[in-house]
Each structure stands twice: as structure tokens, then as C-alpha cells.
């Protein structure tokens with residue numbers, strides 16, 4: 001007998017062998033709240049976008065924040081085997097984790113800090129250079145380490161006003177990049193602030209115009225080619241003319257697109273499920289949960305499930321704001337969401353202790369949850385805590 005804990009398990013096999021059944025057995029043994037990630041669906045989505053990307057443009061897959069909550073090297077590894085050109089993470093430690101897991105693709109680190117330069121160089125991670133101070137600090141480090149031509153990515157601020165060199169700084173930047181043998185500019189890029197929004201299309205085009213102009217100044221100073229990129233998921237199909245040399249594909253990979261037509265072409269990747277710990281009858285007039293926020297208006301059947309705000313199930317979904325899916329029936333949350341548990345009103349539903357409950361996935365999109373609690377799917381997905389086991393499968 002093999003024993004394991006805290007391991008990633010990949011179940012592989014054709015549909016006919018009904019691997020889902022084994023998958024279910026594993027899930028029961030390991031933990032009761034599971035984020036299942038359909039790797040085949042992720043690759044399917046990658047191909048859907050690939051079909052809309054100019055063959056000459058590269059793909060940088062955004063795997064920051066544990067690949068939007070769905071894993072780290074598991075996803076990166078899959079992308080590496082499916083002809084992605086680049087990966088991007090937010091922080092150096094995310095990139096180090098990928099390297100330690102054997103990822104060999106080039107990795108861009110978007111928010112490098114001085115105390116991570118050592119790790120960047122050691123693990124061959126390519127920093128985003130967004131200011132003169134980070135440029136100076138990095139060059140100082142490279143000089144002391146006697147390193148030349150280290151690959152970097154120059155970030156331009158064309159309207160986000162978050163990180164990046166501004167248009168007014170281009171001459172100064174060009175001066176610092178000219179004849180600079182310490183760094184090698186692999187790419188120059190910027191980020192669109194509202195590419196999903198038709199009403200902001202003029203602003204999107206304004207951003208790209210500033211970007212291209214700045215690129216010209218940098219090009220003139222460098223005298224060697226570099227990649228230009230500005231497009232994220234929404235812009236891939238909404239502004240195909242802006243794809244340039246590379247696109248940065250994020251949320252779409254994980255099965256989510258702001259555009260309804262594009263959304264209908266994608267497959268669901270992540271499913272968050274939990275299970276029922278106890279079912280009880282509660283009388284009319286009694287309350288459920290902390291603070292007595294829910295006073296029952298009639299006799300009810302209450303199911304307690306093994307997920308709470310510590311798992312990333314937002315507390316704002318309490319008191320009927322959110323619902324879960326039990327055997328194709330939507331059942332509302334009763335009372336406040338607790339740290340590790342949530343109570344559902346399952347009156348009239350065919351449900352037993354131990355049964356599976358869908359928190360989001362096929363039939364209950366994560367966008368719906370996000371809508372209920374006034375946020376975006378990015379926040380829900382990246383908020384699923386690390387204590388929730390990830391199970392990966394292929395179809």
C-alpha cells in the first residue's frame with residue numbers, strides 16, 4: 001500500500017474507464033473541500049485563444065498568484081508542454097518555485113525587489129524594470145556580480161498609473177539604455193486598463209498609440225530588436241490589431257472571459273466542491289449561526305458544509321446572498337458564513353450527510369459568485385486558500 005499526504009495527484013485515463021470514480025474516492029480520503037482543475041479544459045482554452053492570435057505573435061501565460069489560484073508548477077508545466085513562449089509571475093518567489101519544480105521556460109517577474117536580485121539571477125528569472133530607481137539598483141547589482149546582458153523587460157505606464165516609465169521620461173530612459181551592455185532588453189510592454197470595455201476603446205487606442213511612440217524612442221536607442229506587447233485576454237479578441245509580438249493571456253486560460261460570445265467558446269476549468277458534515281431539522285423561530293442573524297420563518301432542514309471564509313468563501317455571501325448547488329438544486333446560505341463552515345437551507349432537497357455540494361463550477365459559474373458579492377472572478381479565484389486541496393485531472 002502506498003501512503004501519501006499533501007501530494008498533487010494527476011489522474012490520467014480515457015473517459016470509458018470512469019476515472020471520476022477513483023477521483024471521488026481520493027477526494028473523500030484526502031480532504032472534503034476540493035478545487036478540481038480540468039487540465040484538458042485549460043489546454044482547450046489555450047487553443048481557442050491561440051486560434052485568434054496572429055501566428056507571428058508569442059504567448060506569455062500569466063501564472064501569477066498560483067495561476068489565478070489554480071496551482072503553480074502543475075499549470076506552468078502543462079503550458080510549457082503546450083507551446084507557450086513565456087510565463088509571468090508577480091513576485092520573485094513565485095518564479096523560484098517554478099524553477100525548483102523544473103520549469104525551463106523564460107519567466108518574467110513583474111514586481112522585483114532589491115532583496116530578490118540574487119534569486120532572480122540565480123534562477124534565471126527576468127525582471128520587469130519599471131522605474132529609474134529599480135534600473136539603477138539592478139545595474140549596481142549586475143556590476144558587482146560581473147554580469148552582462150541580463151535579460152529584462154521594460155514596463156511603460158500608458159495610463160494605468162501603477163508601475164512603469166512615463167512618456168515624459170522616454171528621452172532620459174533612452175539615454176540610460178543606449179550602449180548599455182549590462183542589461184539586454186527582451187521586451188517593452190504596457191498594460192491596458194479597460195480592454196474589455198467598449199466604452200473605453202478610444203482610451204485603449206490612446207494607450208497603444210503612446211506605447212508605440214515610446215517603443216520607437218527605445219528602439220532608436222537600443223539598436224537591436226525586442227518584443228513589444230500590450231494585450232491581455234480581452235484585448236486578444238477585442239483589439240486583435242494590437243497583438244504585436246506577444247500577448248499576455250491570463251484569465252481566459254482559466255475559462256473566463258468578459259465577453260459573452262468568447263465565454264461561450266471556453267470550457268470550465270475549476271470546480272470548487274465541499275461536502276455536508278451534518279444535516280439537522282431546525283424549528284421555525286430558531287436562529288442559525290453566529291449573531292442569530294438568521295431567524296427561521298418556518299421549519300427548515302439545515303446542512304452544514306465544510307467551507308468557510310478561511311477557505312476563501314466570502315463572508316459577504318452569508319444570509320441568503322450566496323447559494324450552492326446540491327444535486328442541481330440551488331440552496332441558499334443561511335446566517336453568517338463561519339471561518340470553516342457554512343450553513344445551507346436544504347429544505348426539500350434530496351441530500352444526505354457526506355454528499356457533495358458545488359460551490360462554483362459547471363452550472364454555477366464563479367462569475368455568479370463574484371456578482372453576488374460585488375467583486376470580480378479574479379478575486380474569488382485567487383482567494384481560494386492554500387488549505388483547499390487542488391486535484392488535477394485530464395479527460
Ligand SMILES: *Cc1c(COP(=O)(O)O)cnc(C)c1O
Nearest residue numbers: 062191232233234248249250251
Ligand atoms: C494579470 C496581468 C495580465 C493578464 O490579464 P487578464 O485580464 O487576466 O488576461 C496581463 N498583463 C499584466 C501586466 C498583468 O498583470
